[in-house]
Amino acid sequence: MLLPAFRFKKFRVEQAGAAQPVGTDAVLLGAWANVQGTRRFLDIGTGTGVVALMIAQRLSSVQNWSGLGIEIHQRSADLARDNFAASPWAEYLEIWEASIQAFAQTIVDHYDLIVSNPPFFSERSTSPDKARSLSRHTATLSPGDLLACAAQLLTSNGKFCVVLPEREGLRFCELAVPLGLYWTRITEVRSRPGKPVERLLLQFEKSPYALKRDEISLYAGKTGSEYSDDFQKMTQDFYLAG
Numbered sequence: 001m002l003l004p005a006f007r008f009k010k011f012r013v014e015q016a017g018a019a020q021p022v023g024t025d026a027v028l029l030g031a032w033a034n035v036q037g038t039r040r041f042l043d044i045g046t047g048t049g050v051v052a053l054m055i056a057q058r059l060s061s062v063q064n065w066s067g068l069g070i071e072i073h074q075r076s077a078d079l080a081r082d083n084f085a086a087s088p089w090a091e092y093l094e095i096w097e098a099s100i101q102a103f104a105q106t107i108v109d110h111y112d113l114i115v116s117n118p119p120f121f122s123e124r125s126t127s128p129d130k131a132r133s134l135s136r137h138t139a140t141l142s143p144g145d146l147l148a149c150a151a152q153l154l155t156s157n158g159k160f161c162v163v164l165p166e167r168e169g170l171r172f173c174e175l176a177v178p179l180g181l182y183w184t185r186i187t188e189v190r191s192r193p194g195k196p197v198e199r200l201l202l203q204f205e206k207s208p209y210a211l212k213r214d215e216i217s218l219y220a221g222k223t224g225s226e227y228s229d230d231f232q233k234m235t236q237d238f239y240l241a242g
């Protein structure tokens with residue numbers, strides 16, 4: 001079944017045939033990443049381009065910025081290219097169809113902000129859908145490769161932001177240190193207050209600054225389906241409904 005376009009307040013995301021449709025992880029990352037001081041940003045594994053478009057919206061009042069999405073899945077790259085072109089920020093956004101490993105070997109540019117909603121299925125837990133597996137499987141992009149490429153492409157004062165499940169996120173932090181990346185900000189994401197942590201929003205920098213830590217619940221109450229005040233505040237500039 002073809003997925004319908006996902007509509008945000010200032011842009012829409014076509015996603016029919018995408019390896020990974022728009023999801024909460026991407027929205028969290030796009031709203032959470034620190035864009036302060038960003039003039040050039042890179043979205044690794046951009047998929048349909050949703051995170052890049054959210055970053056673009058947040059940078060729309062800034063002069064002389066640009067964004068680049070990297071995507072290995074051809075259909076997703078085509079969708080991202082079309083979504084970028086149809087957005088209010090078409091002139092500032094580009095797509096590069098390749099693996100980040102190949103890109104890092106070719107390009108010598110550096111970026112103030114790098115974001116990624118990376119694969120996290122282990123070798124023992126793959127998706128039965130081949131396209132979805134490509135977007136979520138670490139065989140395509142290992143944590144070590146992702147960290148090495150980010151460390152290479154990040155400016156000295158830049159920030160690298162990712163969203164991962166808790167266990168994978170903590171392991172990611174361990175792998176980052178030998179590569180000269182230190183986690184300086186973490187937000188624990190829970191479905192509801194008191195529930196286990198489901199995701200970690202992580203920020204890495206090249207200097208080991210003091211760690212800032214907080215948490216957010218997506219829904220209010222123990223059984224309610226209403227979005228929490230914190231999540232509504234975080235996404236109010238993007239979602240059509242509050």
